[in-house]
Amino acid sequence: MTDTRNMIAETAERLFAAHLDSAVMDAAEAGTWPAALWDEIAANGLDRVLVPAEQDGIGGDWEDAFVILAAAGRHAAPVPLAETIGAGWLLARAGLDVPAGPLSLADDRARVPWARQAVQVLLSADEGCFTVHDIAAMGITPDRNVGRDPRDGITLSEDGTAHAGDVGMIGALVRSCQMAGAIAEVLALCVTYAGERVQFGRPIGKFQAIQQQLAVLAGETAAAEMAARNACRALDRGDDVMFAVASAKIRTGEAAGKAAAISHQVFGAIGFTDEHHLHYLTRRLWSWRAEFGAERVWAERLGRALAAQGADQLWPALTAR
Amino acid sequence: MPPLIFEPCDLPDEAEALRGEVRAFLAEELADYPVSKRAHSWIGFDGEFSRNLGARGWLGMTWPAPWGPGRSALERYVVIEELLAAGAPVAAHWIAERQSGPLLLRFGNDEQRALCLPGIIAGETYFCIGMSEPDSGSDLASIRSKAVRAEVKGEAGWVVTGRKVWSTYAQNSHYMIALLRTGDAGESRHDGTTQFLIDLSLPGLEVRPIRNLLGDEEFNEVTFDEVFVPEAMMIGAEGEGWRQVTAELAFERSGPDRFLSAYALLAELVRFVSALPSDATAGAHDAIGRLYAHLTSLRALSISVATRLDAGEEPALEASVVKDLGVTFEQSIPEIAQQILGIAPRLDGGSDFEASLAYVQQACVSFSLRGGTTEIMRGVIARGLGLR
């Protein structure tokens, strides 16, 4: 990792660890905006990692963004950081101003992440374009996903001008990065717990059945993180990113399902309680997996592209740089 | 928990530079090689192909002087992934080049190297592995075939008695690297075994093919009836067999052969889906999209491990993770292909898709056995995670 990236990673980790305890999580999930956390994020510029320096951003790349998004995922951070980072990149790339404050992006007007909190919302429009909408010009119907993060319905008084940029693609990418982080945290929690929880006179991690499950989870964790980082690298190279982003959303989504199932099995009843923090992660994994296109949507799209290319282009596509 | 380290890595330019050359060679060499054979992947055996590969300088590429050209492991990576993607018949040299040669370089003596390495690099000397026995599979430390020190006609050496099973292509091989008992297992159970380089033409040695469920003769039973092996053929140190074998297995764990051995079937599946009428594609695009997503991330993980191996590190935990994911992926392909094909593949007159499905469907049950079973691999991963 570069020095800057290391610094960004450490800042993100420190900041989430300091601000997110279960009291803050529970309050956020009940609708209280975690202002202290967001202010600290903004003070450190993490929300503007992909905004060029001339526009008051860090001017980083997607691999830098990955370390922030993964940290946000690890901590199940109940703030629209992923949305703001993604929207910032899209706005800057389209030559638009990136306003200060939380931003949102959505491919579905009935499920706009954090609309109630955002100063601007980017909505996907036809042909890889998006429109920008100020919060003042919207009607908002509050709702939440299973992660209990806001997913609000919005009504718009006007259509807005179209700008080039694929909201669905960027949304899928940031969700993949968050999932990669959350899955890694789920694995770490499981391994620790399996070493501590004693049944039949032994830590449950000594039982083969548990070991085999956690070995599977380790593989899923590795594959998910690699898929998400590959997609970030593809964006940084400026390639045609559909293959990489689709692969990331599919692979992290599948891993998310397994991680949630395995971790809840390993934790037993305590993991099913409100008191235990595992569910902050697993409820978000279920939600993120389905947002900005579930695996099915991306697999269908990717599969169509592969079929259109034909079998003889499969290997060249896999090995293309 | 110890971290799993998988940094995404690009293959270096000098490695990528080889890709076009290898593809052109394979296009010509395998122009008439049918898909039904390509589906055999690294089990396909063709001595002439191996010799031609050796003549191109694509065997033993990483071996240091004076044995080889000392090129990078990532250049070799490109060559072998291209071979596997093409379904080239690489079995004749595969074990020798992947596993036995590197083992002799690491633990062998110069006499053994001089005897074997030039032939391996030329694609002419073949090796098999003698680890498993009738009563020792996963529990390899329990082997009983033994080597006892002896002097025969004034020559110092070892007398070997016992039986090895499942030795792939022993019937065609010149040498076996055998793990034999030379002493007590001790408290750790890992002492008292030693590796030997055994010439398969020695008197007292018998190789008997064991037909597999496909009807093919690939693996063998090898019996040793007081076979005399000269002292110089002991590999490494007496009693160090277990530790050497563990290192040897690491060479074979995370390579592309752990997720590309059903590649021919995957390509035929894509061809089949490409040709489906638009009202008959339900589930088919979804399936190939998912398989592609798995394959890209696996390949990136494997290249990440290869890059660390090339830098002299020993990422054993990560290598086991790649093997486990790779085998799971490979075994899913015939399952999915069968769902999409919908009808039973025929053995003889069917399409290329049917032929490759028929082969892989039957062969793939062995993927999670060879080189250490899934359960054993997951145990290794669990140990790496600190659970045992």
Ligand SMILES: Cc1cc2nc3c(=O)[nH]c(=O)nc-3n(C[C@H](O)[C@H](O)[C@H](O)COP(=O)(O)OP(=O)(O)OC[C@H]3O[C@@H](n4cnc5c(N)ncnc54)[C@H](O)[C@@H]3O)c2cc1C
């Ligand atoms: C196609 C093929 C090629 C092969 N080629 C070679 C070769 O060239 N040379 C060679 O030496 N060997 C070779 N093998 C043998 C291979 O290494 C063994 O099959 C493997 O190590 C498993 O041993 P086993 O078959 O005796 O099964 P067993 O060890 O008897 O295992 C049977 C089942 O029990 C499970 N099991 C066993 N122990 C445990 C445990 N402690 N915890 C949980 N589950 C357990 C296994 O996972 C498996 O599911 C080959 C095998 C195949 C199928």
